[in-house]
Amino acid sequence: MSVLVIAEHDNAQLKVATLNVVAAAVQIDKDVHVLVAGGGCQAVADEASKLAGVTKVLLADSPALADALAENVAEQVLAVAGGYSHILFASTAGGKNVSPRVAAKLDVAQISDITAVISADTFERPIYAGNAIATVQSSDAVKVLTVRTTAFDALTAAGGSAEVQSLSSIADSGRSKFMGRELAKSDRPELAGASVVVSGGRGLGSAENFKILDPLADKLGAALGASRAAVDAGYAPNDWQVGQTGKIVAPQLYVAVGISGAIQHLAGMKDSKVIVAINKDGEAPIFGVADYGLVGDLFEAVPELSTNL
Amino acid sequence: MKVLVPVKRVVDYNVKVRVKSDQSGVDIANVKMSMNPFDEIAVEEAMRLKEKGTVTEVIAVSCGVAQCQETLRTAMAIGADRGILVVTDEELQPLAVAKILKGIAEKEQPELIILGKQAIDDDANQTGQMLAALLGWPQATFASKVEVADGKALVTREIDGGLERLELTLPAIVTTDLRLNEPRYVTLPNIMKAKKKPLETLTPADFGVDASPRLKTLKVTEPAARSAGIKVPDVAALIDKLKNEAKVV
Numbered sequence: 001m002s003v004l005v006i007a008e009h010d011n012a013q014l015k016v017a018t019l020n021v022v023a024a025a026v027q028i029d030k031d032v033h034v035l036v037a038g039g040g041c042q043a044v045a046d047e048a049s050k051l052a053g054v055t056k057v058l059l060a061d062s063p064a065l066a067d068a069l070a071e072n073v074a075e076q077v078l079a080v081a082g083g084y085s086h087i088l089f090a091s092t093a094g095g096k097n098v099s100p101r102v103a104a105k106l107d108v109a110q111i112s113d114i115t116a117v118i119s120a121d122t123f124e125r126p127i128y129a130g131n132a133i134a135t136v137q138s139s140d141a142v143k144v145l146t147v148r149t150t151a152f153d154a155l156t157a158a159g160g161s162a163e164v165q166s167l168s169s170i171a172d173s174g175r176s177k178f179m180g181r182e183l184a185k186s187d188r189p190e191l192a193g194a195s196v197v198v199s200g201g202r203g204l205g206s207a208e209n210f211k212i213l214d215p216l217a218d219k220l221g222a223a224l225g226a227s228r229a230a231v232d233a234g235y236a237p238n239d240w241q242v243g244q245t246g247k248i249v250a251p252q253l254y255v256a257v258g259i260s261g262a263i264q265h266l267a268g269m270k271d272s273k274v275i276v277a278i279n280k281d282g283e284a285p286i287f288g289v290a291d292y293g294l295v296g297d298l299f300e301a302v303p304e305l306s307t308n309l
Numbered sequence: 310m311k312v313l314v315p316v317k318r319v320v321d322y323n324v325k326v327r328v329k330s331d332q333s334g335v336d337i338a339n340v341k342m343s344m345n346p347f348d349e350i351a352v353e354e355a356m357r358l359k360e361k362g363t364v365t366e367v368i369a370v371s372c373g374v375a376q377c378q379e380t381l382r383t384a385m386a387i388g389a390d391r392g393i394l395v396v397t398d399e400e401l402q403p404l405a406v407a408k409i410l411k412g413i414a415e416k417e418q419p420e421l422i423i424l425g426k427q428a429i430d431d432d433a434n435q436t437g438q439m440l441a442a443l444l445g446w447p448q449a450t451f452a453s454k455v456e457v458a459d460g461k462a463l464v465t466r467e468i469d470g471g472l473e474r475l476e477l478t479l480p481a482i483v484t485t486d487l488r489l490n491e492p493r494y495v496t497l498p499n500i501m502k503a504k505k506k507p508l509e510t511l512t513p514a515d516f517g518v519d520a521s522p523r524l525k526t527l528k529v530t531e532p533a534a535r536s537a538g539i540k541v542p543d544v545a546a547l548i549d550k551l552k553n554e555a556k557v558v
Contacts, residue, residue: 100438109523176447183471291538
């Protein structure tokens with residue numbers, strides 16, 4: 001049987017997360033189909049058909065799917081679920097919203113946030129904020145998985161030429177209505193997929209002071225992140241949060257500024273390739289995972305770093 | 310209108326768990342247990358709706374071992390009117406919990422069920438969505454603002470890159486994100502009062518639910534350790550290391 005990947009997209013473009021999920025899917029089976037469910041999303045289907053490793057693209061294009069309402073997207077997935085041994089979502093806000101609905105309707109367990117494929121029925125996943133790794137085996141007929149994108153290197157977005165098959169789309173549930181969306185406008189890369197991340201913590205002291213990170217992020221082409229403490233204190237928006245209950249990142253370079261390094265924060269960034277920590281407290285736990293630690297006043301060090309890089 | 314709030318007993322937020330040497334799981338013997346933080350936010354939100362006059366009764370539910378009644382008492386100390394304990398020694402997984410909660414929802418007929426978005430032990434982030442699917446109700450996960458009026462819930466949700474607003478027709482499911490509210494401190498008089506509130510004990514069998522786990526945990530191991538690197542004396546040395554040793558800038 002084939003495996004099905006649910007594409008992550010904004011109706012115009014495929015999100016990079018989909019490439020990571022396809023990478024996990026090909027480890028399970030060579031016959032990987034991608035479902036593009038959206039509204040006015042033909043371009044996304046065309047893009048998906050070129051992905052290496054993808055053998056078929058299913059396109060469900062309907063106004064009922066345009067706003068990615070969980071009720072409708074789950075129905076659309078269920079409409080085609082019968083032909084698949086595995087159904088994979090990205091472990092993003094979008095994937096996590098829909099996937100459990102699909103699993104529950106199929107009366108199967110969902111395996112959340114897999115970080116490794118051991119075999120077709122056995123997977124690794126972190127528990128307790130990444131302080132333990134569980135190896136779990138599913139005996140269900142269909143495996144519904146969400147994939148931690150940072151754990152699988154994205155496949156190339158070229159080389160494939162899969163056929164695109166149009167599906168008749170489901171009806172609107174009528175129970176939930178999309179009222180609007182405010183996306184932060186930013187020229188910076190998306191946090192979850194950025195190759196460099198500059199994150200600030202409570203040590204920054206205020207939302208105003210957080211701006212000290214801007215020149216450094218500009219210089220490094222970095223996404224901005226924050227610790228939960230900084231988000232709680234109102235210094236940074238919630239979608240910047242890196243950690244157990246926020247985003248999981250694994251960039252080439254992670255710069256932690258004024259972050260002490262609570263276990264919940266470390267859970268979100270400790271797989272980064274190189275970690276730099278700048279903190280005035282030399283005993284802060286962040287130094288326990290940092291490749292390069294600088295003990296000192298961040299208000300002096302950060303501008304100096306921005307200027308001299 | 311009634312609100313149902315499921316609460317989970319988990320290892321306290323501040324405890325760093327240890328993996329057992331036989332790899333059978335994590336050691337939770339003699340470890341401090343608390344209410345899952347996101348569930349506390351859920352109880353708080355239900356109380357705020359009650360204080361606004363939108364909600365008439367808040368019912369807390371917990372599924373698991375007998376000690377979960379402590380978690381229910383905490384929910385009642387925050388303000389829940391009564392508690393339902395569904396007791397079992399079985400390792401409960403999200404699908405089984407969702408099935409039990411479906412049974413309770415059918416019995417109690419709440420208009421709104423507010424759950425934490427994820428529990429900080431298994432980090433599954435599934436139960437609310439599964440319950441919504443089983444009941445055929447609409448859902449708004451990762452809520453940062455909830456308004457209820459005229460048979461609808463207007464919910465602001467945290468999504469990747471920003472916020473979105475949904476209007477749900479009740480009955481509906483909401484799962485809480487961090488910024489929805491800041492839970493109140495539980496006071497001693499309220500802890501005393503909570504001891505007198507009604508607590509009903511049921512079992513999964515009362516709802517005809519087979520709660521046996523679907524996923525088998527083969528082993529639990531420590532994550533690969535990351536060793537500490539070096540401390541650099543100044544910014545110049547840091548830049549030198551990043552350029553010439555790590556080669557990341």
